[in-house]
Amino acid sequence: xxxxxxxxxxxxxxxxxxxxxxxxxxxxxxxxxxxxxxxxxxxxxxxxxxxxxxxxxxxxxxxxxxxxxxxxxxxxxxxxxxxxxxxxxxxxxxxxxxxxxxxxxxxxxxxxxxxxxxxxxxxxxxxxxxxxxxxxxxxxxxxxxxxxxxxxxxxxxxxxxxxxxxxxxxxxxxxxxxxxxxxxxxxxxxxxxxxxxxxxxxxxxxxxxxxxxxxxxxxxxxxxxxxxxxxxxxxxxxxxxxxxxxxxxxxxxxxxxxxxxxxxxxxxxxxxxxxxxxxxxxxxxxxxxxxxxxxxxx
Numbered sequence: 001x002x003x004x005x006x007x008x009x010x011x012x013x014x015x016x017x018x019x020x021x022x023x024x025x026x027x028x029x030x031x032x033x034x035x036x037x038x039x040x041x042x043x044x045x046x047x048x049x050x051x052x053x054x055x056x057x058x059x060x061x062x063x064x065x066x067x068x069x070x071x072x073x074x075x076x077x078x079x080x081x082x083x084x085x086x087x088x089x090x091x092x093x094x095x096x097x098x099x100x101x102x103x104x105x106x107x108x109x110x111x112x113x114x115x116x117x118x119x120x121x122x123x124x125x126x127x128x129x130x131x132x133x134x135x136x137x138x139x140x141x142x143x144x145x146x147x148x149x150x151x152x153x154x155x156x157x158x159x160x161x162x163x164x165x166x167x168x169x170x171x172x173x174x175x176x177x178x179x180x181x182x183x184x185x186x187x188x189x190x191x192x193x194x195x196x197x198x199x200x201x202x203x204x205x206x207x208x209x210x211x212x213x214x215x216x217x218x219x220x221x222x223x224x225x226x227x228x229x230x231x232x233x234x235x236x237x238x239x240x241x242x243x244x245x246x247x248x249x250x251x252x253x254x255x256x257x258x259x260x261x262x263x264x265x266x267x268x269x270x271x272x273x274x275x276x277x278x279x280x281x282x283x284x285x286x287x288x289x290x291x292x293x294x295x296x297x298x
Contacts, residue, residue, distance in 0.1 A: 004024055005023070005024060005039055005040075005134050005135030006021055006022060006023045006024065006039060006040070006135050006138075006139060007021070007022045007024075008020075008021060008022070008142075009021070009022050009063065018065055018066045018067050019066050019146070020063050020064065020065055020066065021063070021064050021065075021066055021069060021139075022061050022062075022063055023039060023040035023043055023044070023061060023062045023063075023064065024040060024059050024060075024061055025038075025040050025041075025051055025059060025060040025061060025062065026038035026040060026041070035119075035129070035130065035131050035132065036117075036131065036132045036133060036134060037112050037115055037116075037117040037119075037133060038115065038117075038133075039133055039134060039135045039136055039139065040061075040062050041115045041116065042075075042076075042079065042111075042115060042133070043062065043064055043069065043072070044062045044064075045114065045115060046072045046075050046201070047064055047068045047069070047071075047072060048068070049062050049063065049064040049068065050062065066143065066146055066147075069139070069143055070143055070146075070147050070150070071201060071202040071203070071204065072201045072202075073140070073143055073144070073169055073201075074169050074172065074173070074174070074199055074200030074201045074218075075199050075200070075201045076136065076139060076140050076143070077140060077173060077174050077199075078174040078198055078199035078200070078219075079108075079111070079133060079136060080136060080137065080140065080174075081174035081175050081198070082107050082108035082111065082174075083108060083131055083132070083133060083136075085104040085105070085107075085108070086104060086105050086108045086109075086119070086122070086131050087129075087130050087131060088104060089101040089104035089105050089122050090122035090129035090130060090131075091129070091130070098123075101121075101122065101123060102121075103233060105119075105121055105122065107198065108131065109121070119131060150166065151170065153166065153167065154166065154167035154169065154170035154171070155170060157170075157246065158170060158171060158249070161248060161249060161250040161264075162246040162247060162248055162249060163246060163247055163249050163259070164243075164245065164246045164247075165214070165216065165240075165242050165243050165244075168200065168216045168218075168240065169200055169201075169202065169216075171249060172197045172200040172216075172218040172238075173197060173200075174197060174198055174199060174200075175196065175197065175198075176196070176197045177194055177195070177196050177197075177263065178194070178195055178196075178197060178220070178260040178261060178262065178263075179192040179193070179194060179195075179251055179260060179261040179262070179263055179268070180192065180193045180194075180195050180220075180260050181193075181261070183238070183258075183259070183260060184220060184236045184238065184260075185236075191275075192251070192261075192268070192272070193222060194222065194263070194272050195220040195221060195222045195236070195260070196220065196221050196222070197218055197219070197220055198219045198220065198221055198235065199218070199219045200216065200217060200218040200219070201216075201217055202214060202215070202216055202217075203215050203216075203217065213242070214242040215239065215240065215241055215242065216238075216239075216240040216242075217237060217238065217239055217240075218237070218238040218240075219235055219236075219237055219238075220235065220236050220237075220238060220260075221233050221234060221235045221236070222234060222236075225279070225283035229283065229284045229285075231280075231283070238260075240259075247259045249261055249262050250262055250264045251263055251264050251265055251268065
């Protein structure tokens with residue numbers, strides 16, 4: 001692990017059990033103008049783990065089974081992605097528009113606030129503006145190595161153009177753009193919409209009868225018009241019950257409505273870019289009565 005951030009609990013050499021990870025509790029009070037926040041609080045917030053005391057003079061810890069950490073691997077990767085976006089806005093701010101900088105920082109700032117940390121936007125900060133989550137990169141690498149067989153299985157499925165329930169975490173990676181044919185919008189249409197994955201995770205539990213239940217969640221976003229020539233980034237949540245077998249993820253034109261797809265056809269991205277320009281033109285030239293003046297065809 002990372003010294004004073006997290007560690008692997010000692011276990012017997014011949015043990016086949018999944019290891020337990022120990023996360024050391026950091027300062028939990030609200031901190032303003034911070035440039036980092038606690039990995040322990042993030043893990044505790046997204047799992048069923050609880051803080052534990054270790055006795056007088058010893059730091060409190062949160063112990064989590066590695067299986068639980070694997071279930072939130074998509075959230076840990078998303079945190080890496082959000083930190084990278086925030087730091088890009090801080091270090092390359094002169095090359096981004098005001099709205100682009102806000103978009104790059106918003107999600108991380110909201111997450112940090114939930115965990116008791118107030119990050120200052122780069123455009124209001126003086127000096128070192130980079131944000132860090134100590135121990136995060138090491139933790140992601142450790143989990144990917146510990147569950148190497150699962151990661152390899154998932155990647156192999158994706159290479160063959162299919163996905164099963166246990167491979168969804170690799171398909172819905174943060175920053176990946178996917179095609180939606182109505183699964184999120186509820187509109188039964190053959191015209192695809194591009195969405196971007198921001199985070200994903202598994203949840204486990206039991207039914208009223210004691211049967212084990214596994215579900216998968218993904219956060220996906222797109223840009224929509226909200227009126228008065230304004231646009232907003234909106235986020236939709238995909239909820240997927242555990243399923244048997246595999247599902248096709250390549251966009252071949254035959255839509256099942258069961259899952260999102262990869263844009264595998266070369267003409268898809270240019271067509272969507274052109275439709276996006278028409279959508280922007282129409283919504284940006286809306287008159288006071290809500291009537292579009294654009295002449296393009298969506």
